[in-house]
Amino acid sequence: MESVFTNYIKENIDFVHKELTRFLNSLPIPQNLKKSMLYSVEAGGKRLRPILLLASYEAFKKEDEKRTKIISSMAALEMIHTYSLIHDDLPAMDDDDLRRGKPTNHKVFDEATAILAGDALLTYSFEIIAKDSLLTDAEKVRIIQMLSSASGPKGMVGGQILDMEAEKRTVSLEEMENIHDLKTGELLKFAVGAGAFLGNATEEQIKELKNFAYYLGLIFQVQDDILDIIGDENKIGKATGSDELNEKSTYPKLLGLEGATKKKDDYVQKAKLSLLKVGIEDSPLSALTDYFSVRDY
Amino acid sequence: MESVFTNYIKENIDFVHKELTRFLNSLPIPQNLKKSMLYSVEAGGKRLRPILLLASYEAFKKEDEKRTKIISSMAALEMIHTYSLIHDDLPAMDDDDLRRGKPTNHKVFDEATAILAGDALLTYSFEIIAKDSLLTDAEKVRIIQMLSSASGPKGMVGGQILDMEAEKRTVSLEEMENIHDLKTGELLKFAVGAGAFLGNATEEQIKELKNFAYYLGLIFQVQDDILDIIGDENKIGKATGSDELNEKSTYPKLLGLEGATKKKDDYVQKAKLSLLKVGIEDSPLSALTDYFSVRDY
Numbered sequence: 001m002e003s004v005f006t007n008y009i010k011e012n013i014d015f016v017h018k019e020l021t022r023f024l025n026s027l028p029i030p031q032n033l034k035k036s037m038l039y040s041v042e043a044g045g046k047r048l049r050p051i052l053l054l055a056s057y058e059a060f061k062k063e064d065e066k067r068t069k070i071i072s073s074m075a076a077l078e079m080i081h082t083y084s085l086i087h088d089d090l091p092a093m094d095d096d097d098l099r100r101g102k103p104t105n106h107k108v109f110d111e112a113t114a115i116l117a118g119d120a121l122l123t124y125s126f127e128i129i130a131k132d133s134l135l136t137d138a139e140k141v142r143i144i145q146m147l148s149s150a151s152g153p154k155g156m157v158g159g160q161i162l163d164m165e166a167e168k169r170t171v172s173l174e175e176m177e178n179i180h181d182l183k184t185g186e187l188l189k190f191a192v193g194a195g196a197f198l199g200n201a202t203e204e205q206i207k208e209l210k211n212f213a214y215y216l217g218l219i220f221q222v223q224d225d226i227l228d229i230i231g232d233e234n235k236i237g238k239a240t241g242s243d244e245l246n247e248k249s250t251y252p253k254l255l256g257l258e259g260a261t262k263k264k265d266d267y268v269q270k271a272k273l274s275l276l277k278v279g280i281e282d283s284p285l286s287a288l289t290d291y292f293s294v295r296d297y
Numbered sequence: 298m299e300s301v302f303t304n305y306i307k308e309n310i311d312f313v314h315k316e317l318t319r320f321l322n323s324l325p326i327p328q329n330l331k332k333s334m335l336y337s338v339e340a341g342g343k344r345l346r347p348i349l350l351l352a353s354y355e356a357f358k359k360e361d362e363k364r365t366k367i368i369s370s371m372a373a374l375e376m377i378h379t380y381s382l383i384h385d386d387l388p389a390m391d392d393d394d395l396r397r398g399k400p401t402n403h404k405v406f407d408e409a410t411a412i413l414a415g416d417a418l419l420t421y422s423f424e425i426i427a428k429d430s431l432l433t434d435a436e437k438v439r440i441i442q443m444l445s446s447a448s449g450p451k452g453m454v455g456g457q458i459l460d461m462e463a464e465k466r467t468v469s470l471e472e473m474e475n476i477h478d479l480k481t482g483e484l485l486k487f488a489v490g491a492g493a494f495l496g497n498a499t500e501e502q503i504k505e506l507k508n509f510a511y512y513l514g515l516i517f518q519v520q521d522d523i524l525d526i527i528g529d530e531n532k533i534g535k536a537t538g539s540d541e542l543n544e545k546s547t548y549p550k551l552l553g554l555e556g557a558t559k560k561k562d563d564y565v566q567k568a569k570l571s572l573l574k575v576g577i578e579d580s581p582l583s584a585l586t587d588y589f590s591v592r593d594y
Contacts, residue, residue, distance in 0.1 A: 027450055027451065028451060029450040029451055029455045030450075030455050030458045030459055030462070032458060032462065033450055033454070033455060033458045034450075037450070083416075087412055087413075087416060090389075090409075090412065091389075092387075092388075092407070092408030092409045092412060093409045093412065106389075110389070111389030112387075112389045112390050112461055113458065113461075115384055115387065115389060115390065115412065116384075116454050116457055116458055118416075119380075119384060119415075119416075119419065119454050120449055120450035120454045120455075122416065122419055122420065123419065123445050123448050123449035123450070123454065124445070124449045124450055126423045126441060126445045127441075127442065127445035127446055127449055130438055130441040130442040130445060131442055136434075137433075137434035137435050137437075137438045138434050140434075140438050140441075141427055141434045141437050141438060144423060144424075144427040144437075144441060145424065145427040145428055148420050148421070148423045148424035148427060149424055151420050152417055152420035152421045152424055153324055153326040153327075153330055153331075153334070153417035153420070153421055154324065154325060154326055157330070157413050157416050157417045157420065158326045158327050158330060158417075160413055161327045161329060161330045161410065161413055162327055164409055164410075165327070165329065
């Protein structure tokens with residue numbers, strides 16, 4: 001599936017990948033730890049989160065401002081996303097052998113190394129922001145506030161716990177939305193918020209963009225649930241039907257396939273309304289919203 | 298065993314404990330996650346690291362400066378130490394059922410919750426510094442730089458990896474010192490360095506104190522190794538003789554019990570020389586050095 005945002009990804013994915021691995025390659029650390037960190041970071045997919053941060057930054061920045069300013073935030077965000085996948089895949093958690101068609105970190109290395117590689121990526125993400133010479137102290141502090149809050153117990157980690165607790169029982173739509181908001185949405189809010197902040201958006205715009213990112217996360221999730229039923233396994237890179245097998249609460253389970261699609265369209269409208277309110281309805285963020293909604297992998 | 302520093306600990310341990318749990322109790326997060334985080338934080342022992350930070354701060358600060366300024370750094374440090382213990386105890390790592398005489402986190406909760414509680418403590422530690430209204434942005438950035446560097450892949454996590462790799466083979470004294478320096482020493486360097494920095498020590502003093510903390514860490518480790526042979530199980534709260542059982546490289550194994558004790562005395566001299574150079578040879582840090590050297594639990 002080609003779209004405006006697919007092109008945007010294509011144009012920027014190498015840039016993100018290069019900067020990300022540069023941070024890791026420069027680290028003077030034990031070989032095996034570096035290999036393990038790099039393995040999962042290099043196995044990264046479409047780099048949606050950092051590219052979302054980039055798109056948000058470009059929607060606000062002045063023409064002559066360079067993207068070098070957001071590199072550390074993009075890298076930190078992708079490192080935190082990667083650490084969460086490594087820990088998620090562990091036998092004690094989802095016990096996954098494959099991730100994007102490749103063996104998971106603890107299968108290639110061992111569980112102890114995978115746990116520590118995750119810990120290292122999480123910790124290092126704060127270091128690269130704190131040591132970015134292109135940011136002012138005020139900018140570093142704000143970015144670290146946003147990132148720690150989004151990824152910690154009030155954010156992503158809290159969502160993981162709620163998600164575990166919700167397994168194998170039927171939850172309400174409201175509860176499910178809350179779980180997705182924390183588990184997936186918070187990092188998307190960081191991506192959009194940090195990009196806007198570094199692009200000098202107003203505080204009011206940053207606040208409204210939280211609504212945008214909230215719906216964006218839910219759109220992503222509905223489509224994930226739908227693809228688990230009607231998606232093409234070869235394209236997605238993992239087996240479909242796992243949600244039903246695991247008795248997971250999903251949008252199609254709660255609302256039916258048609259109801260889930262309707263809900264998704266509703267979220268798309270709300271997300272675009274937020275962009276309109278902020279005054280960036282023609283930015284790549286709008287194309288991204290469509291992309292999240294119709295992606296087939 | 299009573300000493301000047303034992304009294305210093307007694308005087309301050311309640312203060313540290315109270316502030317630490319206050320940070321956690323105020324968190325609006327899933328009940329089970331909070332319980333798991335609090336369980337390990339409350340099971341804390343002598344709070345050596347934050348009290349070391351306090352002692353370093355008090356060696357430099359002006360008389361009218363309050364200790365409220367270092368509370369977030371003390372709490373963050375103890376949270377990171379606690380997260381490292383939770384992950385260390387996991388079945389994939391040291392597989393310990395007991396910690397300080399109590400069941401380990403994953404035994405009381407489950408492995409998944411223990412992994413996430415560790416992740417949450419690590420992430421939250423950066424948040425509480427970034428959001429401390431008593432620190433300037435410059436101070437926050439410096440503290441976060443020091444803490445992330447000390448606890449990440451170049452520091453504590455790197456040390457854990459090296460320690461795992463060194464298991465069941467004999468390592469040289471130099472290699473062993475490097476492992477201890479990273480695994481234990483780096484957080485002690487942060488404690489001393491952050492306390493001195495917030496107390497307005499000069500950059501030169503902060504640099505020299507790294508040497509002090511380096512030796513302090515090694516003193517702690519030699520004594521740990523010695524106690525594993527001649528210590529009183531009831532006082533230590535865990536079984537002795539585990540190092541020999543695990544074929545671990547220790548000071549007594551490499552140098553003999555007498556050689557290890559001599560080495561420790563050598564480290565104590567070097568640590569005190571550093572304090573003399575910095576001009577704080579009469580501070581509680583000197584008593585602490587003795588305490589680390591002769592502690593019997």
